[in-house]
Amino acid sequence: MFACALVYMPHLWMRVAVGLYGLGLLYALVALSGKREVLARIILPALGLGAIFHFVALAEAYVSSGELAPVTISQSESLLAFVLIACFFGVYWRYKTTSPGILVFPLVFLLSLSAAIGQEPPQFDSPLLRSGWILFHITLILAGYAALFFSFVSSLIYLVQEQRLKSKHFDGVLSHLPALEVMDDIGFRSLLFGFPFMTLGLIAGSVIAQASYGPTYFRDPKILLSILMWAVYMVLLFSRWSAGWRGRRAALLSTVAFIAATLAWTANYFSSVHRYVAQ
């Protein structure tokens, strides 16, 4: 009881980060209305600062709980948001475009908001969570998710830009979208980058599950969905790599992969294997 009266520091940092990410959300909304000059100047420093606070919150939460891996759904959300914003900066560093932010910022904001609201000091303990394997598994999978999301976002932007070029109408708010080939490159590279992570992450997960639950884990909905997602991922990557699929077809596949990923993510709520919280 006494502990509750004190401010749990990771919460404070997290809330600061959420506030800064809120600017990102605002930027995404304003970008759609075309007037983004003022926000554009402060958005990168603000988000960078947000990411630093976020990192501090993550590090402190893990250090104080003694768990190596994210324990609750909130913590996974928080970690995913962090990986997404890190990817955004990676893409920005390479391509100097903030356009993916239009979709990435809102997602980062929602994930981190949900994490900040639902956050509670861990109250249970599981030997599994202290194993390095599980951290390995979760971090890799989250990096895979983030890459998939970037690929999805860039195919959407590609589609919009393609539509504008085809219809030959350039008026309005989206006149600063990046070039088609840039979006295509971002989409393809994030897939390339994410695939090994996703694969290794799934392998690590299987090893852990095999060790702790035996072969029954395979029938778990979360696991099935993850395998489906991985399959779509592979098809997507292969079709782009071998046939140079882009535009509508690539966007369609990205969407399917992204939906599968979202399902796999939400399956946390139904999965028995993944429910760490004490039964």
Next chain:
Amino acid sequence: MKYCLIGINHKTAPVEVRERLAISESRLPEAVRSLASRPDVEEGIIFSTCNRVEVLARSVDIVPDLRGFLYGHFQMESSALDSHLYEYSGPDAIRHLFRVASSLDSMIVGEPQILGQVKEAYAVARSVGAVHSHMDALLSRAFAVAKRVRTETSVGSSAVSVASVAVDLAKKIFGSLQGKQVYLVGAGKMSEIAARHLIAHGAGAIFVANRTHERAVELAKKFNGDAIRFEQLYDMASEADIVITSTGAPHHIFRREHGEMFLQRRRNRPMFFIDIAVPRDVDPAVNELDGIFVYDIDDLQSVVTSHVADRQREASRAEEIINFEVQRFLERLDTLDVVPTIVSLQDHVETIRQAEIDKVRGRLGALSPEQELAVESLTKGIVNKILHTPITTLKGAAKDARQKDPEATTIIELVRKLFNLNSSRANLPRAAKQKTDVEKASLKS
């Protein structure tokens, strides 16, 4: 002090008149010198481009006869010139200069060359000693205003020629044009211009195919490219990222099935067709294929038209900036007007102080350095304390004069009369120099 401007431009005079008035680069210094040497002109500058010839001058009390200068310099009858001339003075002349420098008065609003031309004219006028502090300040303000217009509005940012629109579109598709291959099908003048623009923006290899092969070879040579035999037209096309067609063929040269073939060979990498031929060389159905973008001459032209409209819209925002800047400049001019009075006042009192010290020194005998210093600081202290309020009031009066407060002008007049400043000003070379420095500082702030 007055600024006057006289000139002709593309709106008021046809090219036949403009070319008679155009002053070549080599003769410009001479012309500016003769302008500045006129007794009624303190400072002067001449802008001469293919779209305008303008004379801007500053005079002290009288209105300079710039018309007379033009008639004399070009040895033209007033009747031949008068109907084309426009004339501005005071704030209107300043506004006109700002508009010219910001490219709002240009034939193509927002075109970037004019600022460079104004800067060159300024450099020439400076080199012959025709501009000093006032004109200096005005011109540097004009450059700053032009920069502000450029950064705060998008008046110069959109492409307004068919070739530059084509480059813009190519960039929207490919991002960078670095290393992109350009294929010219048909060796027309238009496609040559478009290709030149693409190369200027980094495009790589050029191929040319033309029904008359010699013409293709000739054009390819200009770009260090390769000529392709017309029979092999389709073999090369899938290599090209950008295809510019301008043949006189009566039917479509590139049809849907060609597009599909190219895409397959290119593994769906995008392609951009710029079809400037009439009748069209590329079947519009090719545009329906994923990854191929076809723009015909009307499409490009309509982008140009919409950009021109954009520029016009932005130009009205730019006009607001210019109005604001003119106002600001005038306010500075007014504080400037009061500077000579302040300087003469200070000089007047300083002369009295020196005279009084000299007078008393005889009676005091030899003074030690400490005593010398004490006398200096005592007298200076008194002078400064007495002058402080009048100077503050004068500065305030300059601001009020801007608001057309009649009392303010009276105050300035009164101070001059009280201290009999009008006569003492001319024979004070030190004051004159100091004046220029103060003016410079206050204008450039």
